[in-house]
Amino acid sequence: MALIVQKYGGTSVADCARIEHVADKVCAARRAGHDLVIVVSAMSGETDRLLGLGKNLAPRPSLREMDVLLATGEQVTIALTAIAIEQRGIKARSFTGAQVKILTDGAHGKARIEAIDEEQLRAALAANCIPVVAGFQGVDDVGDITTLGRGGSDTTAVALAAALKAGECQIYTDVEGVYTTDPRMVPEARRLERITFEEMLELASLGSKVLQIRAVEFAGKYNVPLRVLSTFKEGAGTLITYEDTAVEAPIVSGIAFNRDEAEITLLGVPDEPGTAAHILGPVSEANIVVDMIVQNVARGGRLDFTFTLHRNDCAQAMEILEAHRARIGAGSVVGNERVVKISLVGVGMRSHSGVATRMFQTLAREGIGIRLVATSEIKISVVVDEKHLEAGVRALHEAFKLHAAPQQDCLPQTARKQA
Amino acid sequence: MALIVQKYGGTSVADCARIEHVADKVCAARRAGHDLVIVVSAMSGETDRLLGLGKNLAPRPSLREMDVLLATGEQVTIALTAIAIEQRGIKARSFTGAQVKILTDGAHGKARIEAIDEEQLRAALAANCIPVVAGFQGVDDVGDITTLGRGGSDTTAVALAAALKAGECQIYTDVEGVYTTDPRMVPEARRLERITFEEMLELASLGSKVLQIRAVEFAGKYNVPLRVLSTFKEGAGTLITYEDTAVEAPIVSGIAFNRDEAEITLLGVPDEPGTAAHILGPVSEANIVVDMIVQNVARGGRLDFTFTLHRNDCAQAMEILEAHRARIGAGSVVGNERVVKISLVGVGMRSHSGVATRMFQTLAREGIGIRLVATSEIKISVVVDEKHLEAGVRALHEAFKLHAAPQQDCLPQTARKQA
Helix, strand or coil: CCEEEEEECHHHHCCHHHHHHHHHHHHHHHHCCCEEEEEECCCCCHHHHHHHHHHHHCCCCCHHHHHHHHHHHHHHHHHHHHHHHHHCCCCEEEECHHHHCEEECCCCCCCCEEEECCHHHHHHHHCCCEEEEECCEEECCCCCEEECCCCHHHHHHHHHHHHCCCCEEEEEECCCCCECCCCCCCCCCCECCEEEHHHHHHHHHCCCCCCCHHHHHHHHHCCCCEEEEECCCCCCCEEEECCCCCCCCCCCCEEEEEEEEEEEEEEEEECCCCHHHHHHHHHHHCCCCEEEEEECCCECCEEEEEEEEEHHHHHHHHHHHHHHHHHHCCCEEEEEEEEEEEEEECHHHHHCCCHHHHHHHHHHHCCCCCCEEEEECCEEEEEEEHHHHHHHHHHHHHHCCCCCCCCCCCCCHHHHHHC | CCEEEEEECHHHHCCHHHHHHHHHHHHHHHHCCCEEEEEECCCCCHHHHHHHHHHHHCCCCCHHHHHHHHHHHHHHHHHHHHHHHHHCCCCEEEECHHHHCEEECCCCCCCCEEEECCHHHHHHHHCCCEEEEECCEEECCCCCEEECCCCHHHHHHHHHHHHCCCCEEEEEECCCCCECCCCCCCCCCCECCEEEHHHHHHHHHCCCCCCCHHHHHHHHHCCCCEEEEECCCCCCCEEEECCCCCCCCCCCCEEEEEEEEEEEEEEEEECCCCHHHHHHHHHHHCCCCEEEEEECCCECCEEEEEEEEEHHHHHHHHHHHHHHHHHHCCCEEEEEEEEEEEEEECHHHHHCCCHHHHHHHHHHHCCCCCCEEEEECCEEEEEEEHHHHHHHHHHHHHHCCCCCCCCCCCCCHHHHHHC
16 A cells, blocks of 8 residues: 655644544544555644744744744644544554654754655554654754744655655645635636646745645655645545646646735836846845846836835835935836736646737736736746736636636647637 | 752743743853753643643543653743843753753653763853753653653752752742741741751652652752742742751751641451551552551551541542452441641751650640651651641641741750750
């Protein structure tokens, strides 16, 4: 039977009743014959509670000590989950990150996994015992506790699955899988049976916050089949794998959007080497993350330079750029905090022209003006006024027929386009 | 400057404000030139909260997993305390029991310390850094987390002080020291400047719940000067050391009492070898702890056998003994749950007769009947009806002049007796 790594997030283990439900699911899978390794997060709310305690004592608490503090959240859950499994007559054994051991670098709060020692987990499995491992945490080479940063439990699960060469890594969460877009906005949104790592990466980074992006990268790198599914509802979820050549990929798999965008334009910047660095250097020094960057062809030695960023950072970035405006030689700095980003994602785009055209036509028909465009191999993103968000996403979902399941996965694409 | 181990209990670190107060005290001691190692307990209430979670999932949760669960309580406090100390400009570094490492046997829930590795703590001290160590926990030889049982943080502090050859181990708590008796009962009760390990052991086991008894034993064994003092009020507390031959010990140092006693008498038991074992065997098999045991001289081949125990265990012990009565050959079994124990403790008793006499006279004058008597070298205990508890303790406190400080510690005892 296959070895499966199952990861249960914070809402899945939020209280004793939910931990019992998780234990029921784990025991059912075990009785179905699977070998299992379980990874759990802290009970939901616990990490924030602990963060609050630390911040209460120091505005900038030591990162080393914050990791010691936060790691207790998952340690509580591994013990409780192991207790609940054992109560159901199946052997279980909890492991902290240090006990496994999950070796990381020493970057407290955002550590990266460097190696996983499988020996303890293999021994537990050999003893017919289900290892219950604390997600999100590890230990560095001097024995200090580290954490992987928010959502790091997904990364732990994928890394364990890769190290143990598991057949599948199942991420249990409070959604039923990956959808063509947010079902709260488009009720017709459809759960995807499968999606590629690349598409998932684009969807995750664009705001479909189902899986931590590092976990998807990790799964792609080590080719670990990843499945997202619901703790609370039965269902097959969404399987994330490499593109299956036997199955034609749909042109557009999903529509992501991000409400928290802002755009800043510098007008009349001199068209000289180093201009972009002059503009973005002071912004990134202030730890502000820039997203899209658009620069048009210069006219008369001058050009307009636009970038997008998180709305919360807009005011600070504007101040910084005003202070540097004379040095940069910009005519003026214009900010707009009332914009959003909509992105089409799909590996099928690679081999299809016309996706951008259909996207622009659809938006035009709705009377939605496009402020910025950026493209990658499997993604097209546009920035539009925030008032157009819902209408835009709905129209695109309809135009690319995402509400309808692909008729048959092996049909040639022309056939599917007509469906 | 001397190395001092300071231990702060659960009420001393109950919330962020109290942890800040502890950090202030620690930093003041550091600035006064002392080298320090800090030991902390879980925030008060936390251990019970965690116990509740575990018991909620299984009536008899795995002891290994309960230790994983409970150990998070102290881990939270070491991180918070280290953060608060660092915020005051002094370097600190938290250590779990496993990180130190405090090696214990594998008896989960009541592990015993076998060895302490000083290397990490010495390195931290050499780096001008205050180690903040999790009390109550250790790690066994296979890397499993263990706990020392309730109150185990005191033991951790004393064990660290012994290993590091500290000048003093200071136990900070919510009382100002060891008193001649409970000040809530006798307002004239006086804080003792010093007391011997032996006296402290007798007082602790008799119900003056200031220090964990194992910690006192440990401190006595390794001759670690132990000081009990208040986190919340300034003061020198009570120093617990070996009897100082230069200082005459008072005859009676303190009066302990225990409200939760019950007594059981088996009447007309055959006076044969093995009778006591027949009686107490089934009781101890039920994990019931027996305290005083009194057996009078037999008359006509029969004797009465009495023992005391915790009141909560009385009904169960009665049932057990009734079931075994025929085999034991007892005439009847009589229980009394409305008794209390009062004990005089003092190393000075060793060299003084007449203490028992004065005790009995005092109680008689108050009209208090004595049900049982037991004595040791430095202790006399009597069991009386519970209604007499307060009057008895007050009269004895007065009779032995415990409210008055010894006039001068070097006076010969005859002089003090007249004081």
